[in-house]
Amino acid sequence: MDWQTLLAKAGYRLSEPRKRIMKLMETAEKPLNPLAIHRILREQGIHLGVVSVYRTLELFFALGLISQVFQADGLVGYLPASFGHHHFIVCQKCQKAVEFSGSEDMRELVQRVQTETRYQVSDHLLQFYGLCPECQALLEAGGNS
Amino acid sequence: MDWQTLLAKAGYRLSEPRKRIMKLMETAEKPLNPLAIHRILREQGIHLGVVSVYRTLELFFALGLISQVFQADGLVGYLPASFGHHHFIVCQKCQKAVEFSGSEDMRELVQRVQTETRYQVSDHLLQFYGLCPECQALLEAGGNS
């Protein structure tokens, strides 16, 4: 089911601002926060109220259309969410992020942590930080700055 | 090496506000953000400028004395950091958090992700959310609200 259908089924309208924001999110490679989205759209000549950006992101997030990503510097951004668990790896140089699949590998760890801490684990947050292929190549090519 | 020595070696002074804040952090069970720390200390009759709290936390974090914790609702708080990698499990009911050890179990996963994404992994963020023993007991006792 595409997001427009999902939105409609949940009783929401397909407005122009929502279309614009989703279109941007769909192509986003880096985590975007509300003000960044507002700024980028404005640079493209699309002027939305900041408030609408906040409200739209809140809605999309509640509907599970986008995920929150925690950046190494503590800021929080959004990225489009595919289904299932959402784990991202973020490039520390260019911020480009991609999703990777699978929390299957974590079952053992979850077991161990439950035994060790006596907490009952119900969810987890897992992100990796590193270098994307492009930035690795740049560094190897000698762009060592 | 204790934090006071570490602070001194790094060329910083051991001021009263810093002592107060570290004393609070050392006993913190839940992630605390700057304003919360300011509020708690004020409730204890200790009045610091909000600014000092921000600057002190920034310093402690830079020195690795405290860690950032990402809460399920997207807010960021601080907790004391023991050494090595800092992984926390946070209670979704009372926010109490404890550290758990070991990223050894993640080696395989890191390998797989590196192959899958072609990113070079250098760091990771791993947190669990769940129920602490106390909150589990409360729920079982019938406090099902």
Add this chain to the structure above:
DNA sequence: CTGGCTGCAAAACTTTTGCAGATTG
């Protein structure tokens, strides 16, 4: 003593709220 540190005030920035008017279904 003296350079770093605190805390005030104020500015800058981010996020939320209330409401009139535009827009979607």
Add this chain to the structure above:
DNA sequence: CAATCTGCAAAAGTTTTGCAGCCAG
């Protein structure tokens, strides 16, 4: 058309900056 949605304005909340005076080493 009617209810939802947008966007402005303004408020509320958070974080940063500048600076005078204080204090740890």
